[in-house]
Structures are given as C-alpha cells and as structure tokens.
Amino acid sequence: xxxxxxxxxxxxxxxxxxxxxxxxxxxxxxxxxxxxxxxxxxxxxxxxxxxxxxxxxxxxxxxxxxxxxxxxxxxxxxxxxxxxxxxxxxxxxxxxxxxxxxxxxxxxxxxxxxxxxxxxxxxxxxxxxxxxxxxxxxxxxxxxxxxxxxxxxxxxxxxxxxxxxxxxxxxxxxxxxxxxxxxxxxxxxxxxxxxxxxxxxxxxxxxxxxxxxxxxxxxxxxxxxxxxxxxxxxxxxxxxxxxxxxxxxxxxxxxxxxxxxxxxxx
Amino acid sequence: xxxxxxxxxxxxxxxxxxxxxxxxxxxxxxxxxxxxxxxxxxxxxxxxxxxxxxxxxxxxxxxxxxxxxxxxxxxxxxxxxxxxxxxxxxxxxxxxxxxxxxxxxxxxxxxxxxxxxxxxxxxxxxxxxxxxxxxxxxxxxxxxxxxxxxxxxxxxxxxxxxxxxxxxxxxxxxxxxxxxxxxxxxxxxxxxxxxxxxxxxxxxxxxxxxxxxxxxxxxxxxxxxxxxxxxxxxxxxxxxxxxxxxxxxxxxxxxxxxxxxxxxxxxxxxxxxxxxxxxxxxxxxxxxxxxxxxxxxxxxxxxxxxxxxxxxxxxxxxxxxxxxxxxxxxxxxxxxxxxxxxxxx
Numbered sequence: 206x207x208x209x210x211x212x213x214x215x216x217x218x219x220x221x222x223x224x225x226x227x228x229x230x231x232x233x234x235x236x237x238x239x240x241x242x243x244x245x246x247x248x249x250x251x252x253x254x255x256x257x258x259x260x261x262x263x264x265x266x267x268x269x270x271x272x273x274x275x276x277x278x279x280x281x282x283x284x285x286x287x288x289x290x291x292x293x294x295x296x297x298x299x300x301x302x303x304x305x306x307x308x309x310x311x312x313x314x315x316x317x318x319x320x321x322x323x324x325x326x327x328x329x330x331x332x333x334x335x336x337x338x339x340x341x342x343x344x345x346x347x348x349x350x351x352x353x354x355x356x357x358x359x360x361x362x363x364x365x366x367x368x369x370x371x372x373x374x375x376x377x378x379x380x381x382x383x384x385x386x387x388x389x390x391x392x393x394x395x396x397x398x399x400x401x402x403x404x405x406x407x408x409x410x411x412x413x414x415x416x417x418x419x420x421x422x423x424x425x426x427x428x429x430x431x432x433x434x435x436x437x438x439x440x441x442x443x444x445x446x447x448x449x450x451x452x453x454x455x456x457x458x459x460x461x462x463x464x465x466x467x468x469x470x471x
Numbered sequence: 472x473x474x475x476x477x478x479x480x481x482x483x484x485x486x487x488x489x490x491x492x493x494x495x496x497x498x499x500x501x502x503x504x505x506x507x508x509x510x511x512x513x514x515x516x517x518x519x520x521x522x523x524x525x526x527x528x529x530x531x532x533x534x535x536x537x538x539x540x541x542x543x544x545x546x547x548x549x550x551x552x553x554x555x556x557x558x559x560x561x562x563x564x565x566x567x568x569x570x571x572x573x574x575x576x577x578x579x580x581x582x583x584x585x586x587x588x589x590x591x592x593x594x595x596x597x598x599x600x601x602x603x604x605x606x607x608x609x610x611x612x613x614x615x616x617x618x619x620x621x622x623x624x625x626x627x628x629x630x631x632x633x634x635x636x637x638x639x640x641x642x643x644x645x646x647x648x649x650x651x652x653x654x655x656x657x658x659x660x661x662x663x664x665x666x667x668x669x670x671x672x673x674x675x676x677x678x679x680x681x682x683x684x685x686x687x688x689x690x691x692x693x694x695x696x697x698x699x700x701x702x703x704x705x706x707x708x709x710x711x712x713x714x715x716x717x718x719x720x721x722x723x724x725x726x727x728x729x730x731x732x733x734x735x736x737x738x739x740x741x742x743x744x745x746x747x748x749x750x751x752x753x754x755x756x757x758x759x760x761x762x763x764x765x766x767x768x769x770x771x772x773x774x775x776x777x778x779x780x781x782x783x784x785x786x787x788x789x790x791x792x793x794x795x796x797x798x799x800x801x802x803x804x805x806x807x808x809x810x811x812x813x814x815x816x
Binding site: 301363364366367368369370371372373377381382385386388395463 | 514516519521540541542546547548550552554557558567568570571572615619692
C-alpha cells in the first residue's frame, strides 16, 4: 500500500513538475520547437543571448528585482516572526487578528491592491520602489505568518524557558535560542516570500505605475506575445534565481547559527 | 536550604497549587509524586522562577526569591524532554549555561571536559543531539545543569522517556551523583516506586494540595488518608466507619490497635489499609470473612482478587502463590494488628 502511494506521488510529481520543467528547458534552447517532439529541431542560445546582451537593462532590472524581493522576503520574515510569536499563544481576539493577518490570502489580490493603491497615492507611495515593496510585503507576509505561527506552536515554550534558566535572556535569547530554533522556518519563509514577490506582476505594475520595472513585469509581455523561446528562457532564469536565493539564504542562516555561537568569546 | 511558606501558584487567576508549606534541607533529595495534572511541574516551575503567577514566600539559602528572575535564582530545571539544542554538539550543549554567563571559551572547556568524563560521555563531545540515545541525551541534559553549579537541581520526570532497564540504570546513576555532589534536588515523578527508591523524603501531591511529606518507609506504611493510600497502590482498602473503638465494615466490626489509627477518628468515615502480606485465603470455617471469588488477576508480585462479600464487590490485593478459582467460596483472614486506619478524604 505504502509502495503504491509512493509510486503514485512520484508519478504525479513527474507529470506535473519534472516533465514541464524539462519541457521548459528544452523550449528555451529550441528554435522551431513543435509538440510532441522531445527535443527541439535546432539547438539555439538565441533567447539567452537576447536576455543577457540585447534586452535593454535586463541585467540591472534582474538585479533590482532580486534586491526588491530580498527586501520583501526579509521584511516578511521579520514581521512574520513577531506575528507568529504573538499568534502562537492564547489571548482574547486571537482568531480575529489571525484572520485579519491572513486576509490577503483569502480575498482576491486585485481587491487588496486596488484598495491600497488609493491609500498609497494619498501617502505618496505610488509609483515608487518603497510602495511596491510594501504592497508585495502585504501579499507575502501571510505566508511567513503561517510558517512562524506553526513553528512557534511546534517548538513550544520549553526551549525558551530552558534558555532563560541558563541566562539566555534579551539579545542572547534571540541569538542563541530563538534564531537557531527558527532557522529552518526562516529559510522556508524567506524562500516562499521571495518567490511570491519575484512573481508579482499585477500589483507591481499597478503600484509601480509602470515606472518600477521588475523581472516579472519584463517577462509577462513575452508570455502574452506567444514567444515561447524567450518566455521559456525567462522562466528558466526565474527558476535559477529562486533556487540560488534559497541556497544563499540557507548558507547565510546556517553560518549565522554556527558563527553566532562561536562569535562572542570574551 | 529551601523554605516554602504558603506558596500558591495560579494559572489565569485560578489556583493550581495551593498553600504549600515545605522545608528542604541542603543536600536533600526530595521527590514530588502525584498523578498527571496535579500541579507537580507547576510547583517545580514556581521554584525556579518559570511560573511567575505566585503568592507566598519562597526562600532559598535565606533569600526570598519570589521576585527574582529565573536566571538569577541559581536553580536549574532539567525538563522531561531533555531539550538539548539541536544546533549545538554535546560539549557546546553542556557549556551553554557557562557561555551565557560570559565565561571564556578556554575556562568553559576546562570545566566541561571533566563533567563529560564523569557522565560517561567521553568520545561523544562532537556529536549532535540527533545522534544520541535517550540515556545519553539525559546525561548531557544533566551535565549541562551541573556545569553551572546550581544551588537547587530540579528534575521534571527525568526518567519517563527511557525504557525500563535504562530507567533503572539512570535512576541509580542520578542518585549516586546527587549523593556524591550533595546538591539539593527535587525530582518530580508519577511513579511511586521510583519516588520511594530515590529520595530521602517523598512529597505526595493531589489536586494541587500537598497531602503528605514523609520518609519513603513511613509514607509506605502509614499513608495519611485514603487518597494517598490509593495512590500508593497494591493494597486493599476497606471503606467503613470508626465507632466506639472499632472499625465497622458492612456487617463486621473489628478492633484495630490504637497505634494504627489517629485518636480523633471516632464517628469518622475511614478506610482500613491492608497490605498484601496481611491477607490470606482459607476455608470458610474460622475465617474473618467469607465470599465468592468473582475475578482473579495475576499481576506478577501480587494477585488482585475480586470477591463478593455480603453482596458487595471488594478488591483484595494478595501475595502469590494463590490457588483459588473463580466461583469458589473462600474464607478471608486478615491480620488486623497490621491494618492501618485512615480518614476518607
């Protein structure tokens, strides 16, 4: 029974994830690709050449997008940690606050963005980098909140209490107990929030007013235009950036956990 | 020395541990025993400062510590789940408290290494908690606690996650260590046998109230009330009334030696506590009681026999071997001189 279940999961994953990904890579390198051929008729690096050398400002836009999404993910992780800590306990009105925090996940993003757009115009945040950063954080934050609430519930109070007894209070508590215990969650939350931010097209165009260009805002017109080769190469680069960011974050967090313990040697 | 006076612990305004009065001498090993949820761990947490909703006074070595934060009390609690930090190896886990106190790396390891040896953890210094057995984790948790040289060591169900054999080994190890170091220790357990074997004194707690504080032997022989006797287990309890110097149970009345009951029990609802070795079965003739055997359960060191005596079902704890069958009419002989009477509260 377990074997059948395992095989079914593997088959579904292959069908829904692996095959489309391989197809995507093939499409990005294939000139004149036609379904159902497995490999493209002609191998070509044209699409990547276009992205790297011919597209005006593509590298700077990508770099800017990475900065924006990293900032969104970092902000979401920090706020998510605080909210998660608060929501993991029991208090009056917890359900209400929990639902409010998760609202962007439950109602259409168009409604959230349209409403906030008016607010942002009044606050002079529209058409600005910081406005896009904030709207993307609103969208990404619920994912971080969910991860940290569950993680805090799972960890419980005992680890922190144990730390308290040994003197891990204040910043020491954060550095030597909280951060290491939450490290897996920090990596996951950062990864998810980064992907959510990096993929935002509509809200970026709406709040950024077309002035703030990101990887997604550059990618979508090619997809709409039906240029499979370029949009596939965009997708591959998109995937590579996200995987790399996840790996970078993992290295940073793990080294912080290890170094954190060995750093203060008085 | 720990002096607890009228300590009450609240949870959301409701008293969970009520009016505790207790003195623990320096170097004493005291076990706190009671069923799950009776407030043992809450009391332990109140002593080390992790439970702050308290009333009353708690004096450790002459200093009232109720308002002092947990990390300044010199009390360390070892939790049931060991709680070894997964990102630190054995040596780092043991040195954790010393590091938090700002001790230099070299000094830390000078202190930790002998402890590692003492705890039988040599060779495991670099291992992470995930690669340790339950017993090894327990030793690391203990070493971490001992490294900071606490005045009071609090152990919360320290052996409950270990299997039977390891549990016995660890119990002996902890008792020997406690004796050697002379550290004042309070340990919580719900296993009465463990409590009796490990401590100088046993504190019995039920529903947040301390019922009895006595030496293991005295507690075992003379429980103060029916609830404590019931918790001690493996003994027959006959529920009756004490009138005119006699214990009345159903139609029967027997005289209990004055030393085995309190002087003010006249008219009181009480229970006769009968140890398994004070009961024997025989023929109907000349027996104290007779009844029909309904059920016989073999429990290793004892038999639990359900007998219908005068249309009332009563459980008797007796020693093996027993050769009785269900449905048999048996005579029950009780050595009333060894029976202790306790109030039914």
